[in-house]
Amino acid sequence: MKEKDESAAPRASRAKAARGDQATNxxxxxxxFRVFRDNPGKVLSYRQLSRRLGVTTKEQREDVFAHLxxxxxxxxxxxxxxxxxxxxxxxAAVVATEPSSGRKTRKxxxxxxxxxxxxxxxxxxxxxxxxxxxRREAGFDFPDADAPTTPRRAGRSEGGDTITGTVALxxxxxxxxxxxxxxxxxxxxTDRLKFAMHGDTVRLRLRGSRDGRPxxxxxxxxxxxxxxxVGRLYxxxxxxxxxxxxxxxxxxxxxxxxxxxxxxxxEKVLVRIxxxxxxxxxxxxxxxxxxxxxxxxxxxAEINAIMAEFGLPFEFPAEVEEESESIPLEIPAGxxxxxRDFRHITTFxxxxxxxxxxxxxxxxxxxxxxxxxxxxxxxxxxxxxxxxMALEKEARYRATSVYLVDRVIPMLPxxxxxxxxxxxxxxxxxxxxxxxxxxxxxxxxxxxxxKTIIHSDRRFAYEDAQERxxxxxxxxxxxxxxxxxxxxxxxxxxxxxxxxxxxxQEVKFKxxxxxxPxxxxxxxxxxxxxxxxxxxxxxxxxxxxxxxxxxxxxxRYTMVYRVHDAPDExxxxxxxxxxxxxxxxxxxxxxxxxxxxxxxxxxxxVGRPEQNVIQTLAIRTMAKATYTTDPRGHFGxxxxxxxxxxxxxxxxxxxxxxxxxxxxxxxxxxxxxxxxEEECKHSSEREKLAANAERASIKYKQVEFLxxxxxxxxxxxxxxxxxxxxxxxxxxxxxxxMVRIADIPGDFYELDKDNYRLVGQHTKRxxxxxxxxxxxxxxxxLLDRTIDFELVDNRPDSVKRREQxxxxxxxxxxxxxxxxxxxxxxxxSGGGGNRRR
Numbered sequence: 034m035k036e037k038d039e040s041a042a043p044r045a046s047r048a049k050a051a052r053g054d055q056a057t058n059x060x061x062x063x064x065x066f067r068v069f070r071d072n073p074g075k076v077l078s079y080r081q082l083s084r085r086l087g088v089t090t091k092e093q094r095e096d097v098f099a100h101l102x103x104x105x106x107x108x109x110x111x112x113x114x115x116x117x118x119x120x121x122x123x124x125a126a127v128v129a130t131e132p133s134s135g136r137k138t139r140k141x142x143x144x145x146x147x148x149x150x151x152x153x154x155x156x157x158x159x160x161x162x163x164x165x166x167x168r169r170e171a172g173f174d175f176p177d178a179d180a181p182t183t184p185r186r187a188g189r190s191e192g193g194d195t196i197t198g199t200v201a202l203x204x205x206x207x208x209x210x211x212x213x214x215x216x217x218x219x220x221x222x223t224d225r226l227k228f229a230m231h232g233d234t235v236r237l238r239l240r241g242s243r244d245g246r247p248x249x250x251x252x253x254x255x256x257x258x259x260x261x262x263v264g265r266l267y268x269x270x271x272x273x274x275x276x277x278x279x280x281x282x283x284x285x286x287x288x289x290x291x292x293x294x295x296x297x298x299x300e301k302v303l304v305r306i307x308x309x310x311x312x313x314x315x316x317x318x319x320x321x322x323x324x325x326x327x328x329x330x331x332x333x334a335e336i337n338a339i340m341a342e343f344g345l346p347f348e349f350p351a352e353v354e355e356e357s358e359s360i361p362l363e364i365p366a367g368x369x370x371x372x373r374d375f376r377h378i379t380t381f382x383x384x385x386x387x388x389x390x391x392x393x394x395x396x397x398x399x400x401x402x403x404x405x406x407x408x409x410x411x412x413x414x415x416x417x418x419x420x421x422m423a424l425e426k427e428a429r430y431r432a433t434s435v436y437l438v439d440r441v442i443p444m445l446p447x448x449x450x451x452x453x454x455x456x457x458x459x460x461x462x463x464x465x466x467x468x469x470x471x472x473x474x475x476x477x478x479x480x481x482x483x484k485t486i487i488h489s490d491r492r493f494a495y496e497d498a499q500e501r502x503x504x505x506x507x508x509x510x511x512x513x514x515x516x517x518x519x520x521x522x523x524x525x526x527x528x529x530x531x532x533x534x535x536x537x538q539e540v541k542f543k544x545x546x547x548x549x550p551x552x553x554x555x556x557x558x559x560x561x562x563x564x565x566x567x568x569x570x571x572x573x574x575x576x577x578x579x580x581x582x583x584x585x586x587x588x589r590y591t592m593v594y595r596v597h598d599a600p601d602e603x604x605x606x607x608x609x610x611x612x613x614x615x616x617x618x619x620x621x622x623x624x625x626x627x628x629x630x631x632x633x634x635x636x637x638x639v640g641r642p643e644q645n646v647i648q649t650l651a652i653r654t655m656a657k658a659t660y661t662t663d664p665r666g667h668f669g670x671x672x673x674x675x676x677x678x679x680x681x682x683x684x685x686x687x688x689x690x691x692x693x694x695x696x697x698x699x700x701x702x703x704x705x706x707x708x709x710e711e712e713c714k715h716s717s718e719r720e721k722l723a724a725n726a727e728r729a730s731i732k733y734k735q736v737e738f739l740x741x742x743x744x745x746x747x748x749x750x751x752x753x754x755x756x757x758x759x760x761x762x763x764x765x766x767x768x769x770x771m772v773r774i775a776d777i778p779g780d781f782y783e784l785d786k787d788n789y790r791l792v793g794q795h796t797k798r799x800x801x802x803x804x805x806x807x808x809x810x811x812x813x814x815l816l817d818r819t820i821d822f823e824l825v826d827n828r829p830d831s832v833k834r835r836e837q838x839x840x841x842x843x844x845x846x847x848x849x850x851x852x853x854x855x856x857x858x859x860x861x862s863g864g865g866g867n868r869r870r
Contacts, residue, residue, distance in 0.1 A: 060086055060093050062100040069110065069120050076119045076245070081216055091665065102602065112603060195238050195252060202231045202281040210237055210249065217247055223283040225250040228309050228318055231281065232258040260306040262286060263342040265329045265816065266322070268298040275304045275320070278342055285317055292321035301326040301338040330815045332548040335733055336437060343726040345435055349446050352423045357446040360417055360453060364461060368416075369486060372463070375408060376488040379512060382456055383565050386494035390443070391456040392682040394464070394489050395568060397512050404472050407516065409572040410464040410487050412454040414681040415691045418445070429712065432719035434683035437730040439548045443683070450682050458492040465691050467572040467678070473515070475522025480575050482694060498561035517560055520567035527570070531628040531671035534635045535651045540767050542734050550738040553766035569679045570670065576694060577676035581664055583697055589664065590697055591704040593689045593713060595677050597667040598656040599627075608654045614789060615643050615803055628671065643803030645762065646752050660686045660713035660720075662706050686716045732818050735768040739820055740813040746825060751804045756784050759791060759800060761808050761822050770820030772808065778826040778836065 068085050069077065077085075079097065088094055101118060104110040111121045198212025198219065208226060209218040221237060229235050234256040237249040264277040266288070273288040273296075286304050296302050303324040310316035324341065327334035340347060349357075380396040396408035418424045428444050435442040443450045456462050464487050470479040491509060501510040502517050528534065543552035573595070580592040605627075609619040617637055619630050631651060638644040655669060660677070667675040678694070681687040689712060693704060753760030758771040774782050780793030782800070790801035800806075807825035814820075 060088070060096040060100070062103060065097060065100040066104060066109065069118070073120055076117050076217070078117050082118075098602070195236050196249075197234065197236050197255065200226070200229045200231055200233045200235055202283075205281055205283040210235060210251075215239075215247065219247045219249045221249055221251060226283075227251045227254055228284060229254045230257065230260070230262075234258075254309070259344065260309075261303055261323065261341075262306070262320075263301065263303050263338050266293075266296050266298060266300050266302045266304075266325075268293075273298075274317070275302060278338060286320040287317045288320055288322060292319075294322045294325075296322040296325040297328075299329055301329045301334045303338075303341045332439070332737075335815065336439060336548070336730060339437070339726055339729045339733065340442065342729070343722055345442050345722075345726060346431065349427060350423065353427045354446055356423050357448045360448075362453070364463060364486070368463065371484065373466070373483055373485045375410065375464075375466070375485050376461065378406075378408070378487075379509070380408070380410065380487050380489050381491040381493055381509060382458070382489055383493045383495060383498045383561060386496060389451040389455065390682045391489075391492070392454065393565075393569065393679050394456045394487060395516065395565075396487065397516060400470065404470050404478060405515070405519070406468060406470055407519070407568065408466050408468045408485075408487075409568050409679065410456065410466045410485060411572070411679050411687075411691075412456055412682055413463040413465045413484065413691070414445070414449070414454050415465075415688055415695070416463050416484075417449060417453055418688065424449070428685055428688065429715075432685040432716040433723050435723040435726055437727060438542055438550075438734045439544055439730075444685065445682060454682055456487065456489050458489045461486060461488050465678075465681075465695070467575055469571065469575070471519055473519065475519045475526065477571075480579065482576065482579060483698060484695070495559070495561045495565075498564070499559050502560050502564075513561075513564075516568070517564045520564040521560075523567045523571060524563065527671055528632065531625075533628055533655075533669045533671075534632045535648050535655075537649065537652055538645060538767065540731055540735075542738070550734050553735060553738050553768065555767060570672075573676050573678050574670075574672050574674065576678045576690065577664070577672075577674035580676075580694060580697060581674045584703075588703065588706070590693075591662055591706045591709050592664070592693055593676055593686050593709065594661055594664050595658055595667060595675050595686070596661055596663065596665040597658040597669045597675075598665060599624075599668045600655050604654050608651060611650060611789065611802070612647060614801065615641075615647065617647070641803075643750070645767070646750060646803050649752075659717040661717075662710045662713060684716075686713065689713075729818070733815070735766070736813045736815055736818050736820055738766070739768055739770075739810050740815060743810050743813060746807060746809050749806055749808050749822070751800060751802055751806060754784060754789060754791065754802065761806055763808075764805075768820060770808075770810070770813075770822045772822045772824055776823055778824060778828065 064086065065082070068082060069075075079101065082101075083094065083097055086093075086097065088097060101110065105112055105118070108121055110118045112118055196210075196212045196214040196219070198210035198215065200208050201211055201218070202208045205223065207220055207222045208229070208231075209220055211218050219237065219239065220243070227235070229251055233254055235251045236253045236255055237251045239247055239249045242248060262275065262277045262279065262282060264275040264279075264286075266273050266275050271290045273290075273293055275286045275288060277285070278301075286306055288304060292307075302322045303326070304320040305323040306318045306320040308319040310318065326337040326341070329335070329338075337347070339345075375396055378396045378398045380394050382391045382394045384391055392412040392414075394408075394410040396406075396410060398406050400406055418428055424445070431442075431444045434444045434450075445454070454462075456464070464485045466481075466483060466485040466487075468481040469477055471477055493509075493513075498513055501507060501513045539556040541554055541556045542550045543554070545551055577592065577594060580590050583590050602621075605619075605621055609621055612619055612634060615638075617634055619634060621627065621630070634651070635648060638647045658667070658669070664674050666673045676690050677684055677687045678690045679687065681691055689709065693709075696704065747763045747765070749761035749763045751759055752762040752769055756774075758773045759777075760769055760771050762769045774784075774791065777791070777800075780796045780798060782791040782793050782798075784790075785792050788801070790799050792799055808822040809825060810820070811823045812819075812821040
């Protein structure tokens with residue numbers, strides 16, 4: 034009997050039919066309007082509406098969007114904020130849809146919806162009241178990537194005594210409960226949460242509404258997902274309490290002496306909560322120190338605290354390490370026979386100078402017809418990490434490597450990531466390859482996908498490759514220059530098809546041997562980086578297209594896609610209004626030319642003070658890229674189908690894509706979609722968590738960098754505005770801090786939300802987004818990860834003293850407010866670059 038091959042991709046005996054396989058009917062405008070008419074006065078989001086209408090296809094989604102736009106334009110619906118709509122005039126709507134025999138004659142019966150959005154306007158971009166503007170994903174508010182997502186069932190009543198939902202902490206004052214039993218998120222103030230934490234499942238009692246939103250009280254915490262917090266330990270009289278680092282957590286944790294386990298005053302600790310009070314009055318949760326990281330403010334303590342705060346693993350389980358060590362180094366002869374051999378073809382890797390995990394290599398050879406064969410060779414991780422192994426389970430859980438400022442938390446153990454799977458030079462390596470036949474103009478003639486073996490001739494750092502691109506005569510100069518020329522042609526084709534050119538800036542640090550930052554700079558992307566990226570994009574796109582086209586009708590073969598939806602029209606309108614404040618016009622009348630408009634704007638702002646603000650907010654306006662089995666395409670790259678195939682050492686979705694592609698290449702039947710979709714959701718969530726951890730580590734290092742530069746002067750750009758301060762980003766290093774409004778010299782300033790600016794009461798001086806200012810570093814607080822600036826003031830000391838006295842005597846004066854709360858979503862980091870496209 035033949036032994037089963039454990040390396041084979043998962044197979045399913047019968048594919049489940051996709052829900053969208055059956056013919057679907059278009060959704061009429063009357064049907065959309067009827068939902069609002071039947072719910073007069075009710076606010077409905079697009080998501081709620083689509084559930085009520087049973088939307089399942091892309092065509093139906095487009096129908097609904099078009100009808101909402103038309104109904105809004107005609108005045109029948111009012112856009113309240115983001116994607117929330119309601120009837121403009123509920124009474125008129127009811128009368129307009131009554132049978133004619135029962136309708137009373139009205140003066141304005143001919144135009145029952147003529148009253149258009151009285152005083153309505155798009156959601157605020159700055160200084161948002163978090164109670165009113167809850168949806169972090171809209172406008173220019175920074176998305177709350179931690180927000181748990183619980184599906185809702187359409188049509189459920191909100192009037193029941195109790196409902197069950199998931200906690201999403203908004204601030205230290207209140208949370209929202211996301212429930213499938215409620216059409217709207219329910220707001221619960223923290224003194225009524227029963228110490229529930231972010232992500233916990235709770236049962237709550239509804240008790241009316243406030244500010245148009247339902248409110249309630251938590252009756253019972255049904256499931257606590259992670260009853261641990263990270264914070265600073267304070268000791269007094271033999272007892273301690275832990276103050277959490279997470280600014281949304283609303284309680285401290287009491288730690289009895291016997292539960293300190295040797296932790297000392299002032300240390301960063303992980304505390305496990307062992308007892309939650311049955312009754313809230315005057316009591317705190319009780320916990321025990323599970324892990325001490327050392328004195329707060331020290332590099333190891335702070336970075337380890339960030340890891341613990343985001344639930345990142347510190348080490349691999351012993352069985353995972355043992356399993357990785359047991360994998361033999363030798364490649365079996367039988368394995369070579371089933372692979373295409375590329376060892377005789379010129380092959381090299383190009384990576385960062387300090388990289389150790391080389392998961393992609395390029396090969397090049399000229400064909401007899403004059404064309405060029407370019408091979409994109411990817412580490413064959415799934416050959417070593419197979420279903421059922423402890424390695425597989427750990428990789429699935431981690432889902433991604435995490436790149437903190439001073440360390441990498443890998444998805445796979447070092448023996449695999451830096452050894453067996455790493456495409457090191459002068460070693461035979463197993464790979465999964467996408468091989469392309471191209472001419473010198475970048476025109477693609479043929480594609481081939483399959484298992485291969487390579488032997489890398491050379492390991493290049495990006496700097497080495499760039500020197501050859503710029504003319505250095507050395508080994509492989511001709512090959513690199515030719516491939517760079519092809520990559521530029523491929524890039525030009527992408528932009529011709531509508532790709533978007535906005536990119537975030539990646540912040541990098543120069544660290545000493547103790548991890549202390551000696552310098553902060555913005556990583557420059559040169560042609561060598563873009564060349565590698567272009568060939569990786571080609572491989573990812575063609576793999577996705579190949580699987581999608583294997584079957585020409587639904588249900589298509591299941592595949593892991595990287596999707597990026599087109600931006601919401603209202604969010605684009607908000608962005609256009611914002612850009613207009615800087616003199617930039619965006620014509621949004623033609624959706625087909627949207628990418629051209631955005632790219633033109635990107636070019637216009639290069640070198641101007643508002644460049645980073647405009648480009649960052651443009652990116653925030655776009656939808657977030659995620660993993661799914663739904664092949665919706667990638668708007669930003671202008672690809673109809675796109676996957677992640679090229680980084681299986683550090684991304685689990687790439688491993689999934691490898692297994693599925695291998696399965697189909699071997700003639701396997703369609704794979705059941707639901708388990709793959711669940712893994713896609715998990716990977717998307719882990720990616721968000723990793724991004725948040727990376728941002729936290731960057732912010733910490735930026736604060737640490739400026740701690741030794743208190744009193745120094747920098748040039749910065751206004752990057753945010755709130756009721757209590759303005760945020761300024763230093764141009765040279767992207768460190769962001771706050772100037773309190775109360776500290777702005779020369780006048781008393783107020784926030785003009787409508788025009789995204791501060792206005793002086795007496796001088797009428799205007800400070801707005803993108804303005805260039807001179808600031809002095811006033812304070813850098815490592816414990817809170819906050820930076821305070823003050824504006825340069827060259828006036829005489831006597832004038833400054835007189836103004837300070839006037840401020841203090843002014844009615845309603847309060848001591849300066851801490852910037853700890855920050856603006857919604859915190860400061861920008863720019864970390865991550867293009868790793869997550």
